[in-house]
Amino acid sequence: MSEHNHEHHVATAKQLWLIGGGLFVLTILTVVVSNLGLPSPFDIISALVIAFGKAYLVAAFFMGLYWDTKFNSLLLIGALVFFILMVTVTLLDTMYRQDVVPSF
Amino acid sequence: MGRLFDFMLPENKSPLTADSTDGLFHFINEVSLILLIGITFALIYFAFKYKRKSEDDKTPLITHNNTLEITWSVIPLLITLVIFGWGYSGWLNLKAVPDDAYEIQVTGFKWNWAVNYENGAQTLNEIHVPKGRPVKIVLQSRDVLHSFFVPDYRVKHDAVPGRYTYVWFQAEEVGESVVFCTEYCGTSHSDMLAKIIVHEPEDFETWLELNGGGPSGTPVEQGEALVVQQGCQTCHSVDGSAGLAPTFKGLFGKEEQLNDGSSLTVDENYLRESILNPGAKVVNGYENIMPPYEGILSDDEITNIIEYIKTLE
Amino acid sequence: MANHSASHPAHVQHHFVDSDQQFESAKMGMWVFLVNEILFFGGLFCAYIVFRAWYPELFTQAALELNKLWGGVNTIVLIGSSLTVAMAIRSAQKNQIKGLRINLLITIALACVFMVIKYFEYEHKLHLGIAPGSFWNPTPEILEELSHPKANIFFGIYYMMTGVHGLHVLVGIGLMIWLYIRAGKGHFSSEYYTPVEITGLYWHLVDLIWIFLFPLLYLIE
Amino acid sequence: MAAAQSKNMTTLQVKRFKPSENPTNTYLTDEKGVWAWMTTVDHKKIGLMYLVAVAFFFALAGFLAIALRTELWTPAKTFIEADTYNQLFTLHGAMMVFFVLVPSIPAALGNFVLPMQLGAKDVAFPRLNLASFYIYVIGAVFTFISLANNGFDTGWTFYTPYSSDTNSLGVIWVTLGVFILGFSSILTGTNFITTIHKLRAPGITWDKLPLNIWALYATSVIQVLATPVLAITILLLSMENILDIGIFDPAKGGDPVLYQHFFWFYSHPAVYIMIVPGFGIISEVITTFSKKHIFGYWAIALSSLAIAFIGFLVWGHHMFTSGQSAVATTVFSFLTFLVGIPTGIKILNWVATLYKGSIEMKTPMLYVFIFLFLFTIGGFTGIMLGALSVDIHLHDTYYVVAHFHYVMMGGTLMALLAGLHYWWPKMTGKMYNETLGKISAVLIFIGFNMTFLPQFVMGAQGMPRRYYNYIDQFQPFHQTSTIGSYILGAAFLIILYYLVRSLFGGEKASANPWNSRGLEWQATSPPDFHNFDHTPVVINGPYDYHKPMEEFQLGLAVEHNGHGHGEHHEVKTDQTEKA
């Protein structure tokens, strides 16, 4: 399992500050974008795209998944997949309550 | 019919809704029985045939067999596909109410079914329906979840507060069928029964005529009728016997102990408040389980009920 | 699982073969725990999504009652604290115990700032009667802005989400104080800093959740 | 592991270790006293503590079941009030599910055998393991506090709005209790996943993992993914009670059906948390007592994972009549059937394992046979319930009650009993009484069918569940069922009797009384504090019954007993056997 040797990856200070700076910028960006008042679906889409971008930076570099064993990334992705399954399947009910008989 | 598992099902009194269900029920039972016998037979046969003879029996190395394993994955898959399709079509039929269905409003509340007909007739825990005509029951609930279940018709649906749901059926024989509440709803869940009474169409019309058009009689008579219809007697007795709630007998003018330690004399205003908002003053020794009748009983109706309670001395 | 004759440093528990195995196990254990955290918050997000899909107008209306500016500041604060935790781990890896302690202190301070801001946000809302559940009692002016009949539900979800998140922040503060004390006692070194690493993971997750809460609650209009 | 192994290859020698038949120092004698037990981090002791707790709750919940059945002797009141009855079935169901079945196999038996089957000294996080036991205890305490505060009568499903506007105090306590309990389950799952990944002994590759481990792995995955959702749901429910936040309560604008989605998102996968570890035990026992390689190793291993996965997508089959949308209903029904396929593969592969075996009908094997018969019935009736139109008729009747007793009691509990008898010698070092074992197994079989077969019939006839009063026509069925439950109770008393007696007067067990090839049997009975006095090396699969026993007794180096800190053990170089 542990193909890893004793050396753990040590991120450089510069890398960390860069990521931190990127996150600050994205935060400001998302506020700015929300103030633009984009039409309906795009406001959420833009907010979520930025949020996922930030999440990627945090997970990959702060949490070190970028250098870590792939299995830990798999765990994170797995969690998201099951969360998405939960939401979509629940929406299958809540969004289609009106139809008496399924139309497909 | 005379099928193997007939003894398990109640009499089928609404073939339009029950036939498909029953057919599938028998099908699954029969397939299951065959498979179960197969598996059990194999188990017992192997147990005897390959019984251990000595401590150092040698067993062959059989790790797997793809053909076999695929066979016994695919066959169940096919069987379940059939079951799914059959169940689905039967269920679509349960959802699709015929256009000419006769509509009846049924409201579940702890622990009664109130029934309203198009012409204003009202009954409690009795649903009168015509024979040979599809009937659609529109369900709603006043408090918690209930569920409307008629075994004879193989129909069931939850009554959900804040929403309408429905079931439909078509009774083909004059007679009675029992309705159960099958969603747990508290103390008297198991007594929340009703009866469906199937009439010949003409008899049904006359019944409707007789009971339609709102209440009649003196205020006291109307009050008495309301106490029956609204299910007050589920909890309150009118003859002084004990129940889930204080009896109405001798209630008026009585000195009542409340659970906050205070006491008061029962008068019209207290009765009115107790009916509209029972939680406001709770009688000592009882729990606050009575549903509020705010928005359900009109002022006139409450007055009539109070008049009736006054007569119970 | 083989090398038994190798020296067994004091921090390695008896059932592990070596330091590396222990470190990797701890990290993986933490990740598995984070999976569970994600689904825990996932339930709340699911409720959010369902109600938002039902009543989009409610959400845009109610979001107006939330203060974008303070929400934004809090986001920055939390991200900053994530950065300092990452720095703390780096310090530990490089055996700079002093740097580790300083970074932990800054993180704790930032986390406290976050909670203080949160406190004022809550305070303000409660003052206006925008309170959860049965305490729901908005002032007339607010009621005019929050005309949606289900406004209480939005704030039910809001309080649950931010409340549970806030609890996580508090737990994080506690953990970091504990790390700070242990670091002071010289428990950590570049050879052994597992608790710092996994607390860091936890803290980043708390940050991650907020990264989604902020746009979803504050930024919709 | 491979890397670590190769590094010092030159100094390592693989040697045959025959477990001693007369161990002088075992985990039971290692530390003594109540305090030592309560603070132990040894997975074996924690497993035993769980076992005792689970047995206690089983006896309690079983006793409540007897009270329920007695009340149902007559159609009207027999000896208790309606409110008491409602609390009894709620408590019975909640305890059986949350306090018995969910922790039973993983946390009690699993804790004991999982590290041993992996050749590890302990689970990855021993202190966390102890913590999860105490969290379980705290959850139990909350439930008892609830009982002192009016109790709760909501059914084990806690459906809103009933649960949020009646009897609040008791419901609040118990929901918080279940919330806490959830973390116990999550921590166990986390611990197991990590242990399986990181602590396998040299040579245990994924294809040499015992099927019990695969099953526990699948279970842990479900625990980690599903339990948090229960936690948040139940937290929301408490808040609904305490603060009236209104997400679920229709009176406040919420949606009660949403609660059901959240609840079943956990509770359907939870039924697989309960049964899948049982599957693991069956695989172990059936190979041991037919002395034969398992049939279709990969099919059985992967079907556990398949069940775990599909199990997440079918929760809505509990809600066919709830008013969920037609689309959801259709999808849920369809997916429900797919779970039957991997389960069927397992059943049939087990049957095939018996073919040409050398079958010995010891008590554990008897329970496996009972399991196979009862669980298959339970599974088929599950298929019946998954069929849309039929479920409309059967939902919330005794048919459902019978279904889930067949799978939970006829399935999981029978597997648990099989495992308990199977590992009893390992855990205690004593043999139980075989004759009494068989007698009680047969009694259980009779009593069980007598109790629950009539419930299928009356359920299909229309008898609703959670009914205190019922209409007269069902009385004969209820009475048969009640008598059956008494037989069951008697059978369990016999089990209790001979198990307790074996502790004191039982015959001493040898290290491997069943001649199993499982790794856990290569330790002494009862095992040493560190499980093995050497690091086991595994070169053969756990089911290689065609190979001689010697090959299963390989290990590395000798370790000293006790707590292994610091530099111990030298590597032995004598008696080399080629690995």
Ligand code: HEA
């Ligand atoms: C250990 C617990 C456990 C297990 C394993 C299962 C297994 C299954 N359950 Fe069960 N179930 C419960 C516990 C469990 N259940 C509980 C507690 C409830 C009630 C909750 C409550 O309301 O209180 C319930 C309720 C329940 C319902 C809701 C009923 C209702 O309320 O209306 C449904 C509906 O689909 C269902 C279906 C199934 C199915 C399809 C399986 C499948 O996994 C079964 C698969 C097995 C087989 C199919 C047998 C073996 C297969 C073969 C031999 C191959 C051949 C197969 C075919 C041809 C199909 N279950």
Ligand code: HEA
């Ligand atoms: C693990 C799950 C499990 C188990 C094993 C059982 C076991 C039993 N159950 Fe239970 N039951 C449930 C889970 C379980 N039940 C659930 C989830 C519900 C639904 C609740 C709800 O609706 O909310 C339910 C509901 C339920 C009902 C329906 C109530 C109703 O709807 O009105 C009934 C009625 O007959 C019943 C009966 C029984 C009986 C007679 C047993 C018997 O098999 C019990 C036999 C056991 C004993 C008699 C104990 C004896 C033990 C000793 C003497 C000590 C020995 C100890 C050791 C050997 C360790 N149960």
Ligand code: CUA
């Ligand atoms: Cu109404 Cu049960």
Ligand SMILES: [Cu+2]
């Ligand atoms: Cu299910």
